[in-house]
Amino acid sequence: MWKRLFGPDLRREWYLIRMPDGPMKDYYRKPIPWPETDYKELEYLCIDLELTGLNPQTDEILSIGFAPIVNQNVVLSEAAHYLVRPSHALPEESVIVHGLTDDRLAEAEPLEDILPHVLKALSGRVLLAHHAPIEIGFLNVACERIYGYPLLTRAVDTLELEKRNRQQRNQPIDGGVLRLAKAREVYNLPRYRAHNALVDAVASGELFLAQTAHKATKGETITLREIMFRNK
Amino acid sequence: MDIELIEIRDFLKIHHPFDLLPDEALEVLPKSIEVRYARRGTILFQPGEENGFLWVVRTGAVETLDPDGNLLARLSEGECFGVRAILRGVAVNRCEAIEDSLLYLLPVAEFNNLRDRYPQFAFFFAPMGAERLRSAQEHSHQNGHEDMGLVTTKVRDLLRRQGPVTIEPETTIQQAAQKMSKEGVSCLLVLKDDAIVGIVTDKDLRNRVVAKGFDIAKPLSDIMTANPICIDAEDYLFDAMLLMSQKNIRHLPVMDAGRAAGVITNTNIVQKQSTSMVYLVGDIYKRDTIEGLQDVVKQVPTMVMNLVNGGASAHNVGHVVSTVTDAIATRLIQMAEEELGQAPIPYTWIIMGSEARHEQTALSDQDNGIILDDSYEEAVHGDYFRALAKFVCDGLNACGYVYCPGDVMATNDKWRQPLSVWKRYFAKWIDTPEPEALMLSSIFFDMRALHGTESLYDDLRKFVIDKSTGNRIFLSFMAGNALSHQPPLGFFKNFVLIRGGEHNHTFDLKHNGVVPIIDLARTYALDVGLSEINTEDRLKAAVERKVISQAGANDLLDALEFISITRLRHQAKQIQNGQKADNFMAPDDMSHFERNHLKDAFNVVKTMQSALASAYT
Numbered sequence: 001m002w003k004r005l006f007g008p009d010l011r012r013e014w015y016l017i018r019m020p021d022g023p024m025k026d027y028y029r030k031p032i033p034w035p036e037t038d039y040k041e042l043e044y045l046c047i048d049l050e051l052t053g054l055n056p057q058t059d060e061i062l063s064i065g066f067a068p069i070v071n072q073n074v075v076l077s078e079a080a081h082y083l084v085r086p087s088h089a090l091p092e093e094s095v096i097v098h099g100l101t102d103d104r105l106a107e108a109e110p111l112e113d114i115l116p117h118v119l120k121a122l123s124g125r126v127l128l129a130h131h132a133p134i135e136i137g138f139l140n141v142a143c144e145r146i147y148g149y150p151l152l153t154r155a156v157d158t159l160e161l162e163k164r165n166r167q168q169r170n171q172p173i174d175g176g177v178l179r180l181a182k183a184r185e186v187y188n189l190p191r192y193r194a195h196n197a198l199v200d201a202v203a204s205g206e207l208f209l210a211q212t213a214h215k216a217t218k219g220e221t222i223t224l225r226e227i228m229f230r231n232k
Numbered sequence: 233m234d235i236e237l238i239e240i241r242d243f244l245k246i247h248h249p250f251d252l253l254p255d256e257a258l259e260v261l262p263k264s265i266e267v268r269y270a271r272r273g274t275i276l277f278q279p280g281e282e283n284g285f286l287w288v289v290r291t292g293a294v295e296t297l298d299p300d301g302n303l304l305a306r307l308s309e310g311e312c313f314g315v316r317a318i319l320r321g322v323a324v325n326r327c328e329a330i331e332d333s334l335l336y337l338l339p340v341a342e343f344n345n346l347r348d349r350y351p352q353f354a355f356f357f358a359p360m361g362a363e364r365l366r367s368a369q370e371h372s373h374q375n376g377h378e379d380m381g382l383v384t385t386k387v388r389d390l391l392r393r394q395g396p397v398t399i400e401p402e403t404t405i406q407q408a409a410q411k412m413s414k415e416g417v418s419c420l421l422v423l424k425d426d427a428i429v430g431i432v433t434d435k436d437l438r439n440r441v442v443a444k445g446f447d448i449a450k451p452l453s454d455i456m457t458a459n460p461i462c463i464d465a466e467d468y469l470f471d472a473m474l475l476m477s478q479k480n481i482r483h484l485p486v487m488d489a490g491r492a493a494g495v496i497t498n499t500n501i502v503q504k505q506s507t508s509m510v511y512l513v514g515d516i517y518k519r520d521t522i523e524g525l526q527d528v529v530k531q532v533p534t535m536v537m538n539l540v541n542g543g544a545s546a547h548n549v550g551h552v553v554s555t556v557t558d559a560i561a562t563r564l565i566q567m568a569e570e571e572l573g574q575a576p577i578p579y580t581w582i583i584m585g586s587e588a589r590h591e592q593t594a595l596s597d598q599d600n601g602i603i604l605d606d607s608y609e610e611a612v613h614g615d616y617f618r619a620l621a622k623f624v625c626d627g628l629n630a631c632g633y634v635y636c637p638g639d640v641m642a643t644n645d646k647w648r649q650p651l652s653v654w655k656r657y658f659a660k661w662i663d664t665p666e667p668e669a670l671m672l673s674s675i676f677f678d679m680r681a682l683h684g685t686e687s688l689y690d691d692l693r694k695f696v697i698d699k700s701t702g703n704r705i706f707l708s709f710m711a712g713n714a715l716s717h718q719p720p721l722g723f724f725k726n727f728v729l730i731r732g733g734e735h736n737h738t739f740d741l742k743h744n745g746v747v748p749i750i751d752l753a754r755t756y757a758l759d760v761g762l763s764e765i766n767t768e769d770r771l772k773a774a775v776e777r778k779v780i781s782q783a784g785a786n787d788l789l790d791a792l793e794f795i796s797i798t799r800l801r802h803q804a805k806q807i808q809n810g811q812k813a814d815n816f817m818a819p820d821d822m823s824h825f826e827r828n829h830l831k832d833a834f835n836v837v838k839t840m841q842s843a844l845a846s847a848y849t
Contacts, residue, residue, distance in 0.1 A: 073337065074267035076237060187269070188332040190291050192239045199239055202267065206334060209269035213332075 008032050008152040015149060023116035024147040030124030033154050035225035039212060042224060044069040044128040044156065045121050046205035047135050048197040052086070056137040060086045061111060065197030066121055067205055069128070074205040080117060081198035083108030112146055119143075122153065130180045130204040132157035132229050157229040158183070158207045165211065183207055187214070237262035240336065243290065247310035248824050249356035257346065264342040270294075270329035278326050283317035285337035292333025296325045304838065305721060305831075306330070315357050318343065356828075387472050387486055388465040391494035396485075398423045398492065401430065401453035405441055408432060408452045419483045421492050422456050428492050430456035433483050462487045463496075472496055516559040520567065522630050525560055529631045532556060532595060533807045540804040546796030547768055550591040557587050558682060560631055561600070561624065565683045568623035575620070576613050578605040578685035584640060588680040589750070590766045593800055594813050595632040598625065599640045599675060601647035603688045608650040621648055640675055651688050658696045665709035674713065677754055678765055693763060701761035704848075710758060711848035714751035715841055719834035720744040735816040741799040742815035748837050749792045752844055756780055759848075767792060788840055791833035798826060 012028050019025045033042050047066045053059030067079035085108040118139070129135040132155045143151040162183045166173050176182050180203055181191060187210035192199050216222050240262035244250040250258065266285070270276060270292070277283050279299050287294070289307050296304045296313060304325060307313050317323035318340055329335075347354035398421045399408055408420055412434070422430035432452060440446060440455040461481065463472050465488035472484055486493045512531060519525050532553065539549050565581055584599035586592040602617060621642035629635050642648050649657075658676070661669040677696070681689035700706055720739035739745075753767040756774040764770045771785045780788075802821075803813035819827055 072268065076240070076265045076267065077263055079237070079263070188291050189269075189334055190239075190243075194238050198237065202237075206267055206269060209267075210271075210332070210334075213269050213271040213274070 008154070009034070012152055015152075019149060022147065023119050024143060024149050027119040027123045028152075032152060033124070033126045033224055035154065035228060036223050038221045039224050039227055040072060040222075043125045044205070044208070045125045046074065046128045046201040046208070047118070047122075047139075048129060048200035048204065049135055049138055050197050051134070051138065054134065056134075056141040059138075060084070061138055061142070062086065063108075063197045064114060064118060065199070065201040066118065067198065067202050068121060068125060069205055069209070072209060074202055074209070076202070078121070079198060079202065080121070081196065082114045082117065084114055085110045111142055115139075115142055115146060119151075126224065126228075127153045127155040128205060128208055129155065129157060130183075130200070130207065131159045136229075154224065155229040156208060156224075156227055158204050158211060160229055161208070161211050161227055165215065180204060180207065184210075187211070240265060243310075244288070244336075247288070248828065249312075249353055252352045252356065253346065253350055257350065261338075261342075261346075264338060266337040266339070268335045268337055270333045270335060272329055272332050274329045276327040276329060276335075277314070277317065277323045279323055281317075281323045282321070283314050283323050284340050285314060286312055286318060286340070286343045287314040287327070288312050288336040288338065290334040290336050292329060292331040292335075294327055294333060294335075295330050296327050298325050298842070303721075304835075319357075386465065387463055387467050387469060387496060388488065388493075390469065390496050391465065391486060396421045396492050396494040399432075399452065400424065401451060401456065403452050404449050405437070405446070405452055405455060406448040409437055409448070412437075418497065419495055420452075421485055421495060422452060423492060426491060428460065428462060428485055428487070429453075430458045431460040431483060431485055431495070432456045435482075460485055464488070465493050512556060513559045516556070516563050519563065522627050525563060525627070525631050529556075529560060529595065532632075533813065536594060536800070537804040537807045540797070540800045546593070546793055546800055549593055549800055550586075550589075550796070553594065554587045554590040554592040557592055557633065558583075560633070561598075561628060562683050564624045564627040564631075565620070567627070568620045571623065572616060572619055575684075576616055577607050578688060579603065579617065580681045580684040580686060580688040581624070581642070582679050582689060583682045584675050584679050586678075588678045588765055591746075591750070593796070594803060597636045598628045598633040599636050600625070600628075600642050600682075601640070601644075602642045602649075603654055603692060604648070604650045605685070605688060606650045606652050617648055618643075638675075640672075651691060654692050655695050658692070659699060662696075662699050662703060662706045665706055670709055670713045673710065674751065674754065677758060678750075680765055697761040697763065700758045702759065707755065707759055708848045710755045711844050714748070714755045715845055717743055717748045717751060718841070719748060719837045721831065721834045721838060735814075737820070738816040738818045740815050741795060741802065741817050745795040745799060745815075745834075746792065748841065749788055749795070752788065752837075752840055755844060755848065784840055784843065787836045791836040794829060794833045798822075798830060 009032055012032055016025065016028050019028065045066050045068050047064065049061050050063040051059050051061055061084045063081065063083050065079070065081045068075050070078075087110075127136065127139075136151070136153070136155055140151045143149060158180075159178050162178050163173055166177070171177075177186075180200065184203060184207050185191070187207065189203075189206055189210060192203055212222065212227065215227070241258050244253075244261060245258050250261070253261070267290075272292075276287065276294065289309055289311050291309060293309075294307045294313060296307070298304055305313070313327060314323075316325070347357060397411065397415045397417045399411060401422050401424055403411075412418070412420060419431060419433040421428055422432060430453065432455065436455055436457065441448060446455065462485045465486050476482065476484055482497055484496050486496060512528060512535065516525065516528050519528060535556075536549060536553060539552060561581070561583065569575065580603045582601050582603055584601070586596060587599070602621060604613070604617065625635065625641050625643045635641065640647060661673050661676075665673070679689075679693075750767050753770040753774070756762075756779045757764060757770040760774065760777040760779050762770055762773045762777070764773045768789060771780065771789055774780045775782050775785045798817070799815060802817050803815075806813045822830070
């Protein structure tokens with residue numbers, strides 16, 4: 001009851017009144033996608049982050065890739081890929097995992113300069129990611145730090161969606177079937193060899209298109225609420 | 233900003249026609265693309281709908297169907313579709329995902345931009361398949377096709393067997409001229425101690441002797457061209473031609489291992505293809521035993537191979553091979569008449585099928601018959617013609633033109649009949665076109681007189697034309713029959729392949745390739761009463777009579793030539809490898825170029841088949 005009253009939609013309106021002009025306010029100018037809308041009518045922003053670790057409070061974003069879904073198409077002309085300049089030297093293990101070196105990242109821009117691009121692309125759209133809590137968490141922390149306001153959004157988590165779908169169909173969810181590459185295989189999606197934030201963002205977008213195409217079998221309307229990530 | 237869409241770029245890069253784009257275009261291309269997912273059964277666009285994209289199958293498979301639901305193509309990974317819909321503004325066909333598919337969509341604006349900037353890319357999407365096909369043929373001719381014969385044939389191959397006609401330098405001019413006319417040659421090689429010291433030609437005698445009133449009792453050395461330019465027997469004809477045009481000479485002495493081996497002339501070279509055939513045919517008429525004819529026929533596969541490798545068109549090859557077969561059959565009939573005596577009554581030996589159309593490309597089954605004069609009496613003349621037919625058909629079989637499996641041969645009593653009976657046959661086929669009649673029609677409507685009293689054949693021909701011209705009922709059956717052989721478009725990578733058996737994973741370039749075109753041309757010919765039999769001639773004549781458009785005919789002719797020459801090249805390769813030539817080709821054995829243009833050719837046939845269907849049925 002309390003939560004519904006002060007849901008993101010109301011809080012957004014409240015922020016719009018209070019907030020100084022800037023990228024964050026611009027982000028809030030468009031309404032957050034309404035949960036009862038037909039999922040097909042909404043636009044999405046597929047996002048993937050590469051990180052130094054999994055803790056939003058202590059770890060850093062290394063790169064950001066995104067691509068929108070408009071009219072059920074992943075539109076690559078609006079796709080983007082940014083390297084983020086870290087505030088500390090990189091721990092060795094993340095250099096190995098992502099193949100990113102300090103040298104290359106030194107040419108990258110600071111997160112402050114990149115975040116406005118992300119917010120602009122995300123405004124009015126549903127955030128989409130494979131294992132979305134990570135993306136939501138890190139972007140939220142970044143917004144709080146840079147603008148002093150949280151990032152309110154609605155999101156689709158293709159990992160959670162896949163898990164739910166499999167549970168509904170009584171299919172196993174072990175053996176790594178929920179991992180992006182494995183989940184894509186089930187839907188006859190191609191295997192991508194290269195990995196960077198953009199490729200993975202596009203890959204999760206394609207997975208979403210496949211998941212929803214398979215869910216909407218008989219032409220019935222599916223609302224965002226039915227596929228939306230449920231924040232605990 | 234760094235767009236890292238390597239995956240998409242790398243995918244496009246290995247698929248035709250994107251492989252034709254330069255790296256800088258491929259680098260930015262992914263940025264224009266939209267990605268769509270279609271579940272199996274999803275209709276991507278329908279006739280009448282606008283289509284704003286070039287579609288590329290990334291994974292899965294898509295089918296295009298015409299408005300009647302006939303399968304036009306099945307597209308799999310890496311193949312594009314939607315081009316016709318772009319060019320026409322609206323979709324003509326229906327496209328449906330038949331597997332769960334991931335599709336790349338290239339917006340029209342970017343597609344047009346690429347076509348404007350990269351002609352080779354635009355070429356792939358040229359408006360009509362047929363137009364593309366035509367350029368493809370020009371392209372393969374450009375690739376030295378026409379000149380192949382010159383490049384692959386050695387000078388040695390053109391020399392007379394008897395060696396050169398030679399003379400000593402001390403001989404008088406008159407004696408030399410006498411030798412030339414006696415030997416029937418246009419030039420003499422002047423030899424001293426086996427070395428070439430000069431050459432004398434007809435032209436020299438005219439210009440240096442007669443025109444100047446030069447003393448004909450003087451030695452030849454006074455007027456000969458001394459130390460002429462020579463060519464080696466191992467050189468290629470191309471070199472010979474080059475040398476002759478560079479030096480502006482028409483006779484070129486040939487040296488073989490240091491000795492004079494002969495002279496080649498430019499007429500020699502130009503007529504090379506036809507002369508080899510003329511020799512072969514001339515040879516046939518000199519043979520008077522079956523064994524002798526067998527020897528000649530043995531050369532046919534090699535001749536076909538050489539013609540094809542030498543860049544002859546399928547039309548030419550068909551003509552040459554049919555002419556050889558004609559000569560063999562004619563020679564056999566002559567031999568039969570020599571043995572049995574003159575025929576007691578007039579008759580015409582008729583031939584049917586590909587030989588009649590001048591489209592035979594290999595030793596095939598024999599199809600023949602006899603039209604007898606109506607004065608024929610079985611009791612009196614029966615034995616003679618039975619014997620004649622047996623002699624010729626057995627002879628043909630022995631030469632490799634095996635007995636017709638359908639027994640369409642003069643030895644079959646049914647096909648050795650007086651003119652009036654033949655007329656009755658045709659009347660029945662035309663009036664009551666039953667399935668069997670239609671099958672026979674496709675054989676007997678391609679008929680030609682080979683030997684004997686031609687008026688019998690002309691009479692029958694006229695009767696048939698009068699009866700069939702404009703006969704809608706009969707024509708609609710013929711049209712239906714013409715549609716019974718379909719181009720192999722549809723399944724695996726667009727091609728319908730034979731499954732299982734000896735010819736697994738191939739398609740039949742004869743029955744699903746050339747036959748549908750032959751059937752189309754025959755139907756048009758029958759409609760307007762054309763006397764032409766050759767498919768090309770029929771289509772050209774049909775244009776004049778306005779039963780088919782010029783564009784339609786051109787498309788079909790190009791398709792026919794492309795399919796035929798593909799088939800011939802396939803057969804030439806088999807002959808070269810010592811295999812038996814057949815009509816079954818596997819798409820896997822073709823180049824990308826061949827596969828794509830074969831698809832175009834089949835598409836042309838499909839289009840013309842539906843045009844025929846709507847015109848006659």
